[in-house]
Amino acid sequence: MTLAEDRTRAGAVDPLTLAVVQGALQEITNEMDAAFKHTAFSPIIAEGNDLASGIYHAETGEVISQGEDSLPLFVAVMQDTAKHVLRSVAGRRNFEPGDVYIVNYPYFGGTHLMDVKMVMPYFAEGDLFALLANTGHWPDIGGAVPGGFAGHATEVYQEGLVLPPIRLYRAGQLDEETLQLILANIRVPRPRIGDMHAQYTSLRLGADRLDGLVRRFGKPALRAAIAEMFNRAEAVMRSHIRDFPDGVYHYRDHMDSDGVDPDPLNIDLTLTVSGSDMTMDFSRSSPACKGPFNSGLSSTVSACHVALKHVFPDVPINAGSFKPVRIVVPDGSFLNAKPPRPVSGATAEVSQRIIDVTFGALAQAAPEKITAGCFSSTINVTVGGDDEQLGEYVLYLYFGGGYGGHSGSDGISNGCSLQSTARMTPMEIYEQRYPYRVRHFRIRENSGGYGRHRGGYGVDMAIELLRGTAVVSLLGDRGKFPPRGLLGGEDGACTRFQVLHKNGQVYTPPFVTKDERYPLQAGDIIHICSAGGAGYGPASERALEDRLADRLAGYYPGREL
């Protein structure tokens, strides 16, 4: 008999039970992440940490816990996925033990199509107690270009296979017909069976662990504890917002283009703090766009919460922490995509920029808590080919860049995307698996915006196709509008992408940061430079010893330091 059990027999939830239950729920989702990663076949899941595991409320779908290795952006997205499955099942049929639904529908509870979710009802002693769900990035989901990042797509159908919530497992058995339908629509299908196994195994593990928790505490105590977790997270969030000065803060940034129209897209945020409430209004942002830079509402909302979590990192992550924040995104906005708008840039690019824009707005009230502008573009490069030795392949590259300088120090160099915890795949593995040679991979000099605290550096990488032919697609941003300095700091360097042909010709995509199926021959080189972070405070205030260190290291060749 534990203390918690002692107490809950008396019908109350005390803070000690809560601490133990909250920790146990966190550990379960961590274990789900680990099982998924360790068995996944997709390198983007295993190395890129492009996955998430969570536990969701049985009636509302609200997130109760998400794994600490999970991609942060999924935190509010996945609760909409859970809601979507709940709604789609409601009135049609009942959940049965052993059911698992698969879904990647992007407009509600979705991101881009490559993020494939599985949702499993969890029954405790015969009752639906919670939903368990996870998501992982598949290297391909069909569609016009290998890898799914079709830079010029104008409809979701060009981006790949769309899966509304459908049952993939019944009574714990994989539905062979559904499986075959999926495999028949994607490239390099075979390893995806392994990913599905991995995803399913992770859900099963979560269910087993929840069984143990239910045995230990009983359902009523757990339900009460979860409700109390929500209450407390909301209270903490409110106390932080209350500490922020009341006011209306406005910030606007531009994305290069949507890949189809040459015009920039505006993300325009009016952030209002009033007492313990916050409103984030994106009404003045650009309307829905033709190209793949539309963002589903769940993805937009989630990006806002991830941004706030960076500013208030001690707020526990669950649905309660979302409640004090109202997010306004009108229908018709590119940040509230409707079918059949293309969306592949939503997760990879738009969400990061929403975070950067939120930082920009909050920095007006409290610059010491935020950073200067961040690189905010992962530059998704996908190369598809069929190699004589290695077979058909899809090579996916994504890049880190510079974070903005901040009140404490210089920005982080080659940091992962703001909404992720991704790691780059080692080059020795790339070269073993794909017919490419990395020519160089280094700090991009002169990329960090100078300042009292300079921005972090972007990276500079060149990779050469060794044999055969291939097509490269590009979906990035920050090619035209640099990360912006704060309090007089300089801007960071913009993203650059080029193909250096063997014959000496240099190709720059007309849309700078978007392209589709550009052909490569053996000996051609893809050259990528990611954006640098912006500076914080004027360059004239940079300490002498920091200048000398910059000069000695040669980070700014050609510049007088």
Place this chain on the structure above:
Amino acid sequence: MELHVGIDVGGTFTDIAINRADAGEMLLYKVPSTPGAPDQAIVQGLAAALGEYGLAAGDIQRLSHGTTVATNALIQRRAGKVAVVTTEGFADLIEIRRQARPRMYDVHLDHPPPLAPRHLRFGVAERRRADGVVHKPLDEAAVRALAPRLTAEEVDCVVVCFLHSYAFPEHEQRAVAILRECLPAKVHVIASSGVYPAFREYERFSTAVLNGALMPVMHDYLVRFTAGVAGLGIPADPKLSQSVGGLMSVAMTRELPIRSALSGPAAGVLGAAYRASNAGFGDVITLDVGGTSSDVSLLRDGCPREVQARDLAGFPLLLPTLDVNAVGAGGGSIAWVDIDGLMKVGPRSAGAEPGPACYGLGGTEATVTDANVVLGRLPDDALLGGRMPIQRALAERAVAALATRLGLDLHETALGMVRVASATIVKAIGTISIERGHNPADFSLFAFGGAGPLHASDVARALDIRTIVVPPHPGILCAEGLLGADVVADFVFSTLLALEDAATAVVERGRGELLTKAAQWFERERIEPAARRLAWNFRLRYRRQNFELSVPFAGGAFDLAACRQARAAFHQAHERAYGYASASEPVEFVSLQLKAIGVLPRPPLARLAPGRPGAAAGRRRAMFRLHEWHDTPVYRRQDLGCGQELAGPAIVEQLDTTSPIFPGDVARADEWGNLIIRLA
């Protein structure tokens, strides 16, 4: 009379365990550590211990030593000045790392700066491809031309790091030879493939740079240490402990100091393995609770588990190390109320100074030790056999202050503190068991360290573990572990390869290379042929998976039959770990690992005399469940006779720990002096 000595240097104390090989008797000695020069405490402690027990230094035939010199040098950034010579175009690798931030949701916290700054990292023309093709030969003149610059910079060590050197080390080896020729003799020159030849360039380079930075530090220390030991007239060739669990010679430690970096916790695991197997427990979770942190690990069939990579002071380390997970919860951990109103315990600790409130040394914040005093689980007069006086009133005052903030009563708060600390430990055990495919309920809990036995019961209950084992000397198990350790060296052959029939030739070549390396090592370490053992392991996965599983290999020629057997064994291992296998899925070879072992005879352990069952030495009120007080008998550990059983509630006290037996549980002293607690 032959003596075997184990010396474990901790942050506070240096523990010395002396085993008299004739009697199996274990003599223990503790002296305060001397962190500035750890060898001082060792030499003084050894001299004092020999004097106290009337033993002769000349009888010491074996001396094993666990050191934190490497770890401390890294944490305090007192490492040597390192330069890197690397493949042109890749000199920034150790600075740009692999994207992930040190802490999620933190845009401010950066990684520690690289140990070799940019102006000391030099690219030279050379390039091997993944398949070994020489794309660009090594520009030897360019390597030679670096020498004046490196000399002028007065670097302590030059680390050569080339791409794909894990499989094709020739360019690295040539560059090392050239630099050794051109640089002053005191400059260390090493190759990344010489430290640990596994693929993943950033991690391999980082590991090699860590090693290089530690070489001068370790060199100086070993000179002092060996001189001090020899000065006492000790004939034994000292051995040092490794983070993977075995021992290594002084010469090998000089070359590969990085292998000693996490050796402290590893020695504890070895001690646990030695004691637990001896008592007949093979599947064991070890729990070492100290003042500021707890270390947990898992033994299967008496064998510790290894991990292939981990973080060390903010740098990645690509080397096998024991799978020990540390969390910031220990006796001195401070309880606090978080922003959401929930109680948290640790990671902040009151340390040795001021220590828990009950020490009366000025601490006012409630620690786990204070909670245990309030609950009567710890004595309320003194700890450490009377050496550390305790003031119960101070413990109560500290816990009461926290209770007021939480709106709970004193004892609810104290019990809550102990359980929240235990929950942190439970979470850490989840990582090394459940996340690796093991169910903790199938294991026993082996509790040691000053506070391990105190918390074992709460931890075991939360994990459905039924049996707890408390060794005879929980406070010095690390030093004991050093006595029972073998001399080992790890070698690896790594390359990505489909594990199909066509692969046998490549793997067989790798096996041959490893055998040669092991044979050379046996010779160099002067290990008797009869004491030589080899343990082989494959690291395998399904093609396109990104994490491998270990599959044991019996050794012998790697032919078609062995290849098929390895595949089948992998499918089984995958099924066991994750609940499914895909027999039709291609299996990928990642590496073949060879552990060369020089077996040292285990020192005998003394049996407990079958004396008369001891009576309780006293009684005190103690709380195990909320608001249920028990008038609890307190036994002295040394009074317990072999086979004696104690029904809970009871408390067993000894110099280095306290073991509460909960109501309904039964403890028995086994013939080796272990306390075996069966949970109700």
